[in-house]
Amino acid sequence: MQPVGAAVPLRVDIAEKTFRSAQGVSITALQGLSFEVRPGEFACLFGPSGCGKTTTLRILLGLDKDFSGSFQLPQGGSNRIAAVFQEPTLLPWRTVEQNVRLALPKSLRAKSLDELFDTLGLAGMRSLYPAELSLGLARRAALARAFATESAVLFLDEPFASLDEQTAERLRQLLLTVWSARPTTALMVTHNLREALMLSDRIIVLAQRPAHVLGMFDVRLPRQHRNPQVMSDLLRSFQQKFPGVA
Amino acid sequence: MTAKEDKSGRSGFATPLTPALTVTVSLIGLCLLWGLAAHLWQSRAFPPPGQVWQVLLREAASGDLFYHLGATLGRVAAAYVVAMIIGSVIGVILGSYRGADRFFSPWLVLFLNIPALVVIVLAYIWFGLNEAAAIGAVAVNKIPNVVVTMREGARAFDPRYAEMAAVYRFAPLERIRHVLLPQLQPYFAAASRSGIALIWKIVLVVELLGRSNGVGFQIYLYFQLFDVAAILAYTLAFVAVMLVIELLLVQPIERHATRWRRRPA
Numbered sequence: 001m002q003p004v005g006a007a008v009p010l011r012v013d014i015a016e017k018t019f020r021s022a023q024g025v026s027i028t029a030l031q032g033l034s035f036e037v038r039p040g041e042f043a044c045l046f047g048p049s050g051c052g053k054t055t056t057l058r059i060l061l062g063l064d065k066d067f068s069g070s071f072q073l074p075q076g077g078s079n080r081i082a083a084v085f086q087e088p089t090l091l092p093w094r095t096v097e098q099n100v101r102l103a104l105p106k107s108l109r110a111k112s113l114d115e116l117f118d119t120l121g122l123a124g125m126r127s128l129y130p131a132e133l134s135l136g137l138a139r140r141a142a143l144a145r146a147f148a149t150e151s152a153v154l155f156l157d158e159p160f161a162s163l164d165e166q167t168a169e170r171l172r173q174l175l176l177t178v179w180s181a182r183p184t185t186a187l188m189v190t191h192n193l194r195e196a197l198m199l200s201d202r203i204i205v206l207a208q209r210p211a212h213v214l215g216m217f218d219v220r221l222p223r224q225h226r227n228p229q230v231m232s233d234l235l236r237s238f239q240q241k242f243p244g245v246a
Numbered sequence: 247m248t249a250k251e252d253k254s255g256r257s258g259f260a261t262p263l264t265p266a267l268t269v270t271v272s273l274i275g276l277c278l279l280w281g282l283a284a285h286l287w288q289s290r291a292f293p294p295p296g297q298v299w300q301v302l303l304r305e306a307a308s309g310d311l312f313y314h315l316g317a318t319l320g321r322v323a324a325a326y327v328v329a330m331i332i333g334s335v336i337g338v339i340l341g342s343y344r345g346a347d348r349f350f351s352p353w354l355v356l357f358l359n360i361p362a363l364v365v366i367v368l369a370y371i372w373f374g375l376n377e378a379a380a381i382g383a384v385a386v387n388k389i390p391n392v393v394v395t396m397r398e399g400a401r402a403f404d405p406r407y408a409e410m411a412a413v414y415r416f417a418p419l420e421r422i423r424h425v426l427l428p429q430l431q432p433y434f435a436a437a438s439r440s441g442i443a444l445i446w447k448i449v450l451v452v453e454l455l456g457r458s459n460g461v462g463f464q465i466y467l468y469f470q471l472f473d474v475a476a477i478l479a480y481t482l483a484f485v486a487v488m489l490v491i492e493l494l495l496v497q498p499i500e501r502h503a504t505r506w507r508r509r510p511a
Binding site: 130 | 406
């Protein structure tokens with residue numbers, strides 16, 4: 001057993017996950033999928049569309065318990081997990097601020113959210129209902145909810161999908177800002193290689209169905225140095241290491 | 247100007263006023279038509295509006311009207327609360343668990359098709375001519391309808407909200423209050439609407455058969471006296487009460503419950 005408070009990595013060791021269709025056909029989505037995310041590291045789960053990334057995340061979120069294998073979540077703080085889903089998934093009948101506060105543990109309910117809302121540019125929108133927000137703003141609110149919980153681990157499932165590139169880029173910067181303020185062990189699912197190279201310390205590359213780890217790609221460069229020139233170098237070395245993946 | 251404000255839905259008081267005005271004009275039209283018909287076909291069985299109004303004033307002055315209206319209203323409220331709570335709980339359970347739904351579906355069809363009168367008579371025979379039997383009988387008549395509506399509501403639950411609540415560890419009560427109930431609200435409103443109208447009609451039968459006060463009792467009394475004006479006076483007085491409840495209670499509550507919906511542009 002690890003002593004309390006010690007930094008524990010996110011350990012994933014899923015032997016198999018099989019879906020059974022209504023017609024009785026079984027499809028193996030994951031097989032022998034194992035990897036580790038070090039404490040305080042931002043990792044990306046990268047792979048082709050439909051390879052089982054979201055399935056993996058649902059298992060880690062505790063939403064799918066029908067699989068064989070095991071995983072261990074990082075401990076520490078509130079021992080909670082936070083998630084940013086593919087869609088913002090805000091309760092439409094609660095305001096932005098209520099949505100964020102409802103997700104907080106009882107001990108943090110009364111805490112000041114001013115700084116977080118300011119950073120994310122949501123200061124004037126706290127009392128709006130989600131239907132009154134644009135998709136980009138709703139996703140910011142979803143980010144605010146995830147970061148406000150001060151969780152031990154953060155999962156993100158393609159949080160910038162279906163946004164125009166400009167908005168997505170702005171949101172990636174915001175994500176980095178709030179994450180850097182309190183670096184949490186984070187695992188993000190994406191099929192956008194540029195996004196993965198820009199955000200992560202380590203990219204976990206998955207193979208086509210049934211998904212298993214093809215290899216790791218470490219990005220050791222600090223994020224502020226990842227300018228366009230460096231990004232294209234990173235891209236090239238990624239493609240050399242994993243030809244045909246991206 | 248009013249129409250414009252009405253469209254945006256932002257003006258707080260212009261919206262309820264305009265429909266109220268329409269309702270008033272429409273009711274005055276109905277009264278005029280009734281007066282004309284009563285003038286053409288003069289009979290003791292078809293009194294003109296003026297005569298009904300006189301009876302209404304007489305009954306109000308003696309206090310009888312309010313006593314009996316109050317008794318009926320109390321029964322309607324009690325039966326409504328009982329039926330909505332029990333019906334909602336059963337409905338949500340049936341909507342959430344397929345096995346339970348399959349098992350209890352035949353029961354539901356059975357209860358849906360038992361005539362109100364049979365339930366009332368049996369309740370009085372089994373439990374005696376008392377208030378609990380009266381209210382219970384009305385509630386039992388209404389519960390199957392509530393169950394059917396709320397079952398649909400539970401089937402329409404969006405799993406994404408439940409998953410979000412699970413990930414962020416909402417407490418059980420918070421899940422009910424912030425995730426489940428808001429999703430059920432439109433179904434609850436539909437069940438309420440159709441429920442109130444059905445309940446007060448059944449309450450009248452219950453009062454007629456086994457109570458010694460209430461609008462139903464009075465109507466039965468005046469039926470034996472062949473006093474059509476009094477029968478109409480009591481009926482209209484109670485309809486008016488229900489209308490006021492709809493305007494002053496149900497509609498504001500519904501507006502509050504749906505305040506988060508995007509207003510029509």
